[in-house]
Amino acid sequence: MTPRAVIVAVLVAVLATAVPNALAAPGLQSLPGWQDKVDPWVLETGARGPTEFLVFLADQADVSAASRLGTKLERGEYVYRTLSRHADRTQGPLRERLAELGVEHRPYWVANMIWVRAGLDVVRTLAERPEVARINANPQVKLDVVSAGESTALAPDGTEAIEWNIAKVRAPEVWATGVKGAGTVIGGQDTGYLWSHNALKSQYRGWDGSAANHDYNWHDAIRTTGSSCGANSPQPCDDYGHGTHTMGTMVGDDGAGNQIGMAPDAKWIGCRNMKAGVGTPATYSECYQWFIAPTKIDGTGADASKAPDVINNSWGCPPDEGCTDPTALLTVVQNVRAAGIVTVHSAGNSGSACSTVSDPAAIYAESFSVGATTNTPLDDIASYSSRGPVTIDGSNRMKPNVAAPGSGVRSSTIGAVNSYGSMSGTSMAGPHVAGLVALIISADPALRGDVDGIEDMIEQSAVRRTTTQGCGGDSSTAVPNNVYGWGRIDAYAATCGGLPDAITDLAVTKLNSADLQLTWSAQTYATAYNVRWSASPHFAPDESCEVGSCQSVATTVFSQGELGDTNTNYTYVVQAKNRCGQTQSVASNRVGEFGFPLAGGGP
Numbered sequence: 001m002t003p004r005a006v007i008v009a010v011l012v013a014v015l016a017t018a019v020p021n022a023l024a025a026p027g028l029q030s031l032p033g034w035q036d037k038v039d040p041w042v043l044e045t046g047a048r049g050p051t052e053f054l055v056f057l058a059d060q061a062d063v064s065a066a067s068r069l070g071t072k073l074e075r076g077e078y079v080y081r082t083l084s085r086h087a088d089r090t091q092g093p094l095r096e097r098l099a100e101l102g103v104e105h106r107p108y109w110v111a112n113m114i115w116v117r118a119g120l121d122v123v124r125t126l127a128e129r130p131e132v133a134r135i136n137a138n139p140q141v142k143l144d145v146v147s148a149g150e151s152t153a154l155a156p157d158g159t160e161a162i163e164w165n166i167a168k169v170r171a172p173e174v175w176a177t178g179v180k181g182a183g184t185v186i187g188g189q190d191t192g193y194l195w196s197h198n199a200l201k202s203q204y205r206g207w208d209g210s211a212a213n214h215d216y217n218w219h220d221a222i223r224t225t226g227s228s229c230g231a232n233s234p235q236p237c238d239d240y241g242h243g244t245h246t247m248g249t250m251v252g253d254d255g256a257g258n259q260i261g262m263a264p265d266a267k268w269i270g271c272r273n274m275k276a277g278v279g280t281p282a283t284y285s286e287c288y289q290w291f292i293a294p295t296k297i298d299g300t301g302a303d304a305s306k307a308p309d310v311i312n313n314s315w316g317c318p319p320d321e322g323c324t325d326p327t328a329l330l331t332v333v334q335n336v337r338a339a340g341i342v343t344v345h346s347a348g349n350s351g352s353a354c355s356t357v358s359d360p361a362a363i364y365a366e367s368f369s370v371g372a373t374t375n376t377p378l379d380d381i382a383s384y385s386s387r388g389p390v391t392i393d394g395s396n397r398m399k400p401n402v403a404a405p406g407s408g409v410r411s412s413t414i415g416a417v418n419s420y421g422s423m424s425g426t427s428m429a430g431p432h433v434a435g436l437v438a439l440i441i442s443a444d445p446a447l448r449g450d451v452d453g454i455e456d457m458i459e460q461s462a463v464r465r466t467t468t469q470g471c472g473g474d475s476s477t478a479v480p481n482n483v484y485g486w487g488r489i490d491a492y493a494a495t496c497g498g499l500p501d502a503i504t505d506l507a508v509t510k511l512n513s514a515d516l517q518l519t520w521s522a523q524t525y526a527t528a529y530n531v532r533w534s535a536s537p538h539f540a541p542d543e544s545c546e547v548g549s550c551q552s553v554a555t556t557v558f559s560q561g562e563l564g565d566t567n568t569n570y571t572y573v574v575q576a577k578n579r580c581g582q583t584q585s586v587a588s589n590r591v592g593e594f595g596f597p598l599a600g601g602g603p
Helices: 001-020 040-047 064-068 071-099 120-127 166-169 171-175 241-252 280-291 330-338 425-441 449-462 491-496
Strands: 052-059 104-108 113-118 132-135 151-154 184-191 216-219 267-272 310-313 343-348 369-373 402-405 409-412 420-424 507-510 513-519 528-534 550-553 558-561 571-577
Touching: 001 151, 040 052, 040 120, 040 132, 052 071, 052 120, 052 280, 064 071, 064 330, 071 104, 071 113, 071 280, 071 330, 104 280, 113 120, 120 132, 166 171, 171 425, 171 491, 184 241, 184 280, 184 425, 216 280, 241 267, 241 310, 241 409, 241 420, 241 425, 267 280, 280 330, 310 425, 330 343, 343 425, 343 449, 369 425, 402 425, 420 425, 425 449, 425 491, 449 491
Parallel strands: 184 267, 184 310, 216 267, 310 343, 343 369, 369 402
Antiparallel strands: 052 113, 052 132, 104 113, 151 420, 409 420, 507 513, 513 558, 528 550, 528 571
């Protein structure tokens, strides 16, 4: 038994009889073993004076019905409404009693829980209440940057180009199709953001080109002073530099050659969950909650329609600093996912041993976790990148899901609005995937809210990487595996798919005197088909599809009726399109139906 465990055991023995039941409702009997509900850290620190902790209620809301709703907006509104109403209904008696006694507390609905600051007498009386499931620690959690694998090095500000890491994952090939993230929103919770940085300002959702409005676009979960941002900063602020760097990798582009981001046309919003690199389970949860239904700066007007499509989480909550219960943030992450939001998490920097993906929230099945690769041509896994399988919760779960560049990544820094620097760590890898999610949704907005589908696309399109490390019993040919997951991400393959082959079996059938039907085989990577017709047998198809001479369809069957001159000969061709709208330069074989025009008489 460790010295700390001895201290806790003695405290429990003494307090079992010494602590008054200050909050117990009249007639409520003390339950045996109340201390079994309480994290040892809370017992230890609470004995010395007021301490912070999270009270989880046993009655948690069920939001599983959200998966049956059709759109991300519907899911988000349902999750927000269900969670917030459930918390108001079930927390009432406990919140009223805490208020009566003057105990500092703050309710949350992202999970049915209450943050409390009080002494051990209050801890006991809360634990004895039957509606309380557990009391978790809420100590400050230090962001591990240098000591566990992440490092910082300034790079010359004059470097102006597409960064190696962005090119490595083929994002510029996606941009070449016209897809750069437009119409999507990325959320980031981190140390904050220098929103006025040249590479970030135009992409900030709160900037309209002439004025800033931070309502619904920024939230500060830090309520204590002690850093350059102060408390409750009314505008985006970064007192550590980590968040600004990660956001640059997601959306950064200063318009002057510094192309550091995956999705430069996406918009971003942010939440500060750490003070100078120090956060708590409560601040992480608060940011998650805000992202489900962003609010105005004053906390009013929660609106699920303003939620992001994806959240980047380049942080971890280690057991020895508060998350002693591996499930501490599980309910929170599950509810965010139910709202149709992809949650990307850095795998951690505790490698290179196996089962080092061990900290919430990267350990969860609901988190899309990312390992880090180096800038070598072979995409080697970084020595510091945490490996799976996850064993801390007894699951033996494979992790990470995928890998992305994480070593020597150049991005925006807080030194000035035009400063850049290089950092290494899985914190640098995760933002590549968040940016990739924005590209995927921008290419096909119908995918918005389809968390399972988006994650599967990223996994299945990844560049396969194998390992001989053997973590979790991996064979030397296993894919996925507990080092790379499914492999290093490929933005072009994930966003666009491959280029469909030319169709060679286009056929036309005359159904009756007024209708014809074209049929052809489905093509790999095709999400739509352009069907073209012309009175000339030698017309040249192009990328556009104008009404009256072309129609875009999602099926491999196209029917049309006769409305025009029956003496006109028409020729038809079909081209398959991928998610980015690209088609083969070569169209299908040509077919004709003499004397059978298409609707409207053709072009």
